[in-house]
Amino acid sequence: SQQGEEDPQALSIQEGENATMNCSYKTSINNLQWYRQNSGRGLVHLILIRSNEREKHSGRLRVTLDTSKKSSSLLITASRAADTASYFCATVGASGTYKYIFGTGTRLKVLA
Amino acid sequence: GAGVSQSPSNKVTEKGKDVELRCDPISGHTALYWYRQSLGQGLEFLIYFQGNSAPDKSGLPSDRFSAERTGGSVSTLTIQRTQQEDSAVYLCASSFTGSPLHFGNGTRLTVT
Numbered sequence: 001s002q003q004g005e006e007d008p009q010a011l012s013i014q015e016g017e018n019a020t021m022n023c024s025y026k027t028s029i030n031n032l033q034w035y036r037q038n039s040g041r042g043l044v045h046l047i048l049i050r051s052n053e054r055e056k057h058s059g060r061l062r063v064t065l066d067t068s069k070k071s072s073s074l075l076i077t078a079s080r081a082a083d084t085a086s087y088f089c090a091t092v093g094a095s096g097t098y099k100y101i102f103g104t105g106t107r108l109k110v111l112a
Numbered sequence: 113g114a115g116v117s118q119s120p121s122n123k124v125t126e127k128g129k130d131v132e133l134r135c136d137p138i139s140g141h142t143a144l145y146w147y148r149q150s151l152g153q154g155l156e157f158l159i160y161f162q163g164n165s166a167p168d169k170s171g172l173p174s175d176r177f178s179a180e181r182t183g184g185s186v187s188t189l190t191i192q193r194t195q196q197e198d199s200a201v202y203l204c205a206s207s208f209t210g211s212p213l214h215f216g217n218g219t220r221l222t223v224t
Binding site: 040090092097099102 | 162167215
């Protein structure tokens with residue numbers, strides 16, 4: 001399977017804590033993106049990190065990328081109950097095509 | 113409309129029947145993607161379009177699945193002789209080439 005993998009598969013934390021989820025992928029990439037999916041809805045884009053970047057921030061989100069290990073992590077700081085959702089990473093290959101390969105997802109539950 | 117629209121939102125069909133799923137992308141978006149998501153799982157790539165042509169059809173599970181896009185806009189995913197294992201949520205996304213994806217809310221297909 002070309003699909004990337006994420007861990008943990010599920011994560012449950014208290015409101016105010018930080019949540020970290022990891023993504024591993026298999027091929028050389030142009031960029032890596034993180035998406036969020038609320039139950040029964042489509043995915044929403046959160047943040048994009050290019051292959052020549054190592055870290056990126058957006059509000060309470062921090063993404064890191066290690067191309068030598070083919071891995072990325074998403075950190076959500078000061079989590080809120082509204083952050084409860086599934087989070088997916090997606091990679092865009094370096095081959096010049098625009099095929100997005102999604103990871104298996106992390107289901108995050110933030111307890112109020 | 114402002115977002116990606118998919119119809120129908122729910123479809124229940126009998127095994128062996130054909131179904132057509134429709135996707136209206138965001139106006140002007142050049143790329144269009146179809147994914148399949150089984151309950152609680154990640155996204156399985158099916159096909160993507162650049163304009164009206166499909167550079168990558170590698171994810172279509174069998175020759176019962178086909179897709180077309182006309183006028184660089186609307187796309188239809190057709191599943192012939194449906195099987196129970198086809199039951200899933202079918203997600204469509206569109207984007208400007210190389211930009212993050214905008215997803216619809218999906219069509220939930222149930223084959224009885």
